[in-house]
Amino acid sequence: MDVMERLRPSSYDEAARMLHEASARGNAAVVGSGSRDAWFPPARNPVAALDSAALCGIVRYTPADLTICVRAGTPLADVQAALGRERQRLPLDPWPQGTVGGLIASNDNGPLRTRWGGVRDALIGVRVALPNGEVARFGGDVVKNVAGYDLTKGYVGSAGAFGMIVEATFKVQPQPARSTCTALTGTLDAVATAWRTLRERALPFAAVEVVRTEDRWTLYALAEGDSVVVERLVRECGEAARTTGCATREAPPDEAAEHARKPAGARTWLRVGIPPAQTASMLASLAPDQHAVARPWVGIVEIFGEALGESDLTRILRDAVEARGHAHLRQADDDLRRLLGWWSIEQIEGGRTMFPMLKNALDPARHCNAGRTIYDQSE
Amino acid sequence: MSEQPSSFIERLRTIVGDDGLFSEPQQLRLYMYDGSIDRALPIAVALPRTAEQVAGVVRLCHEEGVFLTPRGAGTGLSGGSIPLCGGVVLSTARMKAVLAVDTENQTVTVQPGLVNLDLTKHVAPLGFQYVPDPSSQGACTIGGNVAENSGGPHTLTGGVTTNHVLELELVLADGERVRIGSPAPDPPGPDFVGVVCGSEGTIAVVTQILCRIVRKTExxxxxxxxxxxxxxxxxxxxxxxxxxxxxxxxxxxxxxxxxxxxxxxxxxxxxxxxxxxxxxxxxxxxxxxxxxxxxxxxxxxxxxxxxxxxxxxxxxxxxxxxxxxxxGAMGRIGPSYYVQDGVIPRTRLPEVLERVEQAARKVGLRVANVFHAGDGNLHPLILFDDHDPDQAKRAIAAGEEILRACVEAGGSITGEHGVGMEKRDYMVLQFPKATLAAFTAFRDACDPGHTLNPYKLLPSGLGCAEGGKRQKTMAQMQELAERNAAVGDAY
Missing domain, CATH: 3.30.70.2190 (Alpha-Beta Plaits)
Incomplete structure (x- = not known):
């Protein structure tokens, strides 16, 4: 990013003032730790970049209320550590690096998305520095709140388009007493039958992940809760394995997480969202050397690898769109990027109409992180 | 309006058909209220059967500058579906079909006029349920639930309406039809569906909803x-x-x-x-x-x-x-009630409940509490006689006191009933000016003429002195209460 000036506000008001001044001069970039920077197109010609590194720390935390309010530059890991001391957690386990603000702006999530939803389900309020120099607060500290427009949701996945998130409040939950991960290994058909069976039985697994391991597929089912719950869920995995012919074993806690992470050295990373029933057919269509991780109860498939060429990717993108889904090429070499862009989406018109409405309200000069979302590529 | 009302009504009739339009006074009177304490009469009620007809009605009102108030079942508790400034009421009552059930993806596509409980009844034989269950679920509609972002007793773990809506088809203020959200998870870009949920019919009319359903718990x-x-x-x-x-x-x-x-x-x-x-x-x-x-x-x-x-x-x-x-049972202990919907952090319940009791005592009225304790969502029911303007005034004063207590405890003026017209001037208690300005700017960006559900959700007369503004609205509410009494006497 060719940036003329790097700014690091240490208060909300200072962030608003700096953003106001920068956006009066031209485009202003808003960044967190930069850990997800490459997932989005660069901001267009910024005259300054504001980072949130000095907006750090916990603002309010009353464990009995099951909510926590933190400054947006706080690393997610620090938030989890503070919650852990009270045996609580934020049920979001995305890409492990990065700040809370970056997590919201990128709408990232991980295996726990299966049971606990995404950022939009945990986030109950934000405070934002606006390009007009004001600090606005949307949502609040309470778990139910319908006062005014829910613009908090507009910041989820906003990639900084509507100002700088300076503070966020989340719903949190008690840490599970126990956790056991069961691995079921077999053919894709067998594994798919197993995940469908477990889903039909309304079993509350915290995470259900599928990965290809050489010529087999492995389903990781994470059971969390009190002992009685974990034991029952493990039993159900055993039953599903028996009826589908999968091999079953207890997996070490980090094994599934290792697979879910982008392998070191992978130059291409595609994240696909499809209606969950399409997951098996998408996995079946992948070439044997394509490393993939799927959340089949949700409809997320992440594909990594060096072997992913233009034709493979083009076909996957087309399949995603035909299934009424979308795809985000989080990482790619320049040549691929030039050919395929950043996103493929089934329909873009509704967002193209709504995005300017939010933009007109929150950044009418269109100087804030210009060019970083799917909806302002042509502006 | 640039033409005579009769001609406008004829144009409405050509869009929705003879049986899709009410314009007789005795018909209109049925649409002057919701579950709150205010009343106002529309000039016509349109009951479209298709999204095309909805778009036609919205476009006509937009072109003619006629106010349009969307309405589900009229069970709202904040005046959200009251045609405050007259104009047209658009009722979704005839758009109540379940269009598709997809058990594999655990979704249902419905029209906005479908009654909440009918959705759960429809999917129950398949072993599924729709989670948000407002107390009015036997009458309230899914479209109304989306507009209000409704909750209910089971939202403590299950979430509210916004957590169960994946995709929306909308008619925007100028009549344009758009689709937002996705049947697939985490579509790229901002969460537009989340922004529309709870917008109280002020930025769009919802014509189709893709809802998430879940398997019944064991x-x-x-x-x-x-x-x-x-x-x-x-x-x-x-x-x-x-x-x-x-x-x-x-x-x-x-x-x-x-x-x-x-x-x-x-x-x-x-x-x-x-x-x-x-x-x-x-x-x-x-x-x-x-x-x-x-x-x-x-x-x-x-x-x-x-x-x-x-x-x-x-x-x-x-x-x-x-x-x-x-x-409904409150009729046993009082002629009418004024229900508040403030939310507080759960740990502040004991002290705020005491303030609720004090607020009612101070104005000489009784209060009953029925509420969602798990998520701190209070529902104090202030009992009063709605034919006594003085009692109405005292009930409103107690309500304001309660909302102040909720905000001071770090909470919100409404957890699930919405702002509507009733709480619009209490928004200043909860939000700083910058937030209210952003809300107004968003409203202006979506509906520059404010024809969709006018004078709802946002404080009236932004720019006036705040205290004076509330006084003004209190006076308006007082006047409405008096008019309400007169209407009651007349019929």
Whole structure:
């Protein structure tokens, strides 16, 4: 990013003032730790970049209320550590690096998305520095709140388009007493039958992940809760394995997480969202050397690898769109990027109409992180 | 309006057909109210059957500068569907089809006029349910739920409407039809569906909704615990949460509410109790069987004089029957009620409940409390005579005092009923000017002429001195209460 000036506000008001001044001069970039920077197109010609590194720390935390309010530059890991001391957690386990603000702006999530939803389900309020120099607060500290427009949701996945998130409040939950991960290994058909069976039985697994391991597929089912719950869920995995012919074993806690992470050295990373029933057919269509991780109860498939060429990717993108889904090429070499862009989406018109409405309200000069979302590529 | 009303109404008729338009005074009177205390008469009611017709009505109103108020079933409690400034009411009552059920993807596509309970009834034989269950679920519509971002007793673990809507088809203020959201998870870009949920019909009319459904839970256990006081019951709520158990519902009813409910519903509630908690656990059988005795023990340790556990579906339904009909039961103890909907952090319940009681006492009115204790969502019902303008004024004053207490405790003026017209001028209590300015700018960007549901959600007359503004609205509400009394006398 060719940036003329790097700014690091240490208060909300200072962030608003700096953003106001920068956006009066031209485009202003808003960044967190930069850990997800490459997932989005660069901001267009910024005259300054504001980072949130000095907006750090916990603002309010009353464990009995099951909510926590933190400054947006706080690393997610620090938030989890503070919650852990009270045996609580934020049920979001995305890409492990990065700040809370970056997590919201990128709408990232991980295996726990299966049971606990995404950022939009945990986030109950934000405070934002606006390009007009004001600090606005949307949502609040309470778990139910319908006062005014829910613009908090507009910041989820906003990639900084509507100002700088300076503070966020989340719903949190008690840490599970126990956790056991069961691995079921077999053919894709067998594994798919197993995940469908477990889903039909309304079993509350915290995470259900599928990965290809050489010529087999492995389903990781994470059971969390009190002992009685974990034991029952493990039993159900055993039953599903028996009826589908999968091999079953207890997996070490980090094994599934290792697979879910982008392998070191992978130059291409595609994240696909499809209606969950399409997951098996998408996995079946992948070439044997394509490393993939799927959340089949949700409809997320992440594909990594060096072997992913233009034709493979083009076909996957087309399949995603035909299934009424979308795809985000989080990482790619320049040549691929030039050919395929950043996103493929089934329909873009509704967002193209709504995005300017939010933009007109929150950044009418269109100087804030210009060019970083799917909806302002042509502006 | 650039032409005579009769001609405008004829143009409306050409869009929705003869049987899709009400314009006779006796018909219009049925659409002047919702579940709140205000009234206003529309000039016409359009009942479209298709999204095309909705778009036609919205476009016509937009072109002619005629106000348009969308309406589901009219069960709202904040005046959201009252045609405050006249104009056209657009009722979705004839768009109530279930268009598709997709059990594999666990979704249902519905029209906005579908009644909430009918959605659950439709999918129940397949083993599914729709989670948000407002107390008015037997009448309120999914479109109305989206507009208000409705909750209900089971949202503590299940979330509110926004957590169960994946995709929306909308008609925007100028009549343009758009689709936002996706049947696939996490579509790129901002969460537009989340922004539209709870926008109270001020930025769009919803014409189709893709809802998430979930499989029915394996085991449900409902229990009722009686306490001497609301304070003791509140402490039990915090103790249950602190133990790591999160019930799907934790509902509280105080003594005045219990008396009214029992007289009305004969649910078998202990009328001598100072407060009652209705708790529900929904989970795997083993989990419920493990947690239920612990909840009973926690309630007893916090002073419960009696804990009753429903032994079968019949007993469970009986326990819920009283709660779900609680608002209707208030007729037993007062001619009318003014219900507030403030939310507070759960740990502040005891002190704020005391302030609720003080606020009512100060104006010489009684208050009954029936509310979602688990998520701190209060529903104080201030009892008054709606034909007595002075009592109406006092009820409104007590309501304001209660909302102040909620905001001062770090909460919100509304948890699920919406701002509507009733709470629009209390928005200044909760939000800084910068937020209100952003809300207004968003409203302007979506609907520059403010023809969609005008004068709702946002404070009236932004730019006036705040105190003066509230006074002004109080006076307007007073005037409406007086008009309401006159209307009641006339019919």
């Amino acid at each position: 085991c449900v256990r409902t229990m009722l615990a009686a306490f001497d006081s609301c304070r003791a019951a509140s402490e039990a709520v915090s103790a249950v949460i602190a133990s790591g158990i999160v019930p799907t519902a934790m509902e509280m009813m105080d003594h005045p509410a219990l008396s009214a409910i029992e007289a009305f519903s004969h649910a078998g509630y202990p009328v001598d109790a100072g407060a009652v908690l209705l708790l529900e656990l929904e989970a795997l059988r083993e989990e419920v069987e493990d947690a239920a005795p612990r909840v009973v023990e926690i309630c007893r340790a916090n002073g419960a004089s009696e804990v009753r556990v429903a032994q079968n579906d019949e007993e469970r339904e009986a326990l819920w029957k009283g709660r779900k009909k609680a608002f």
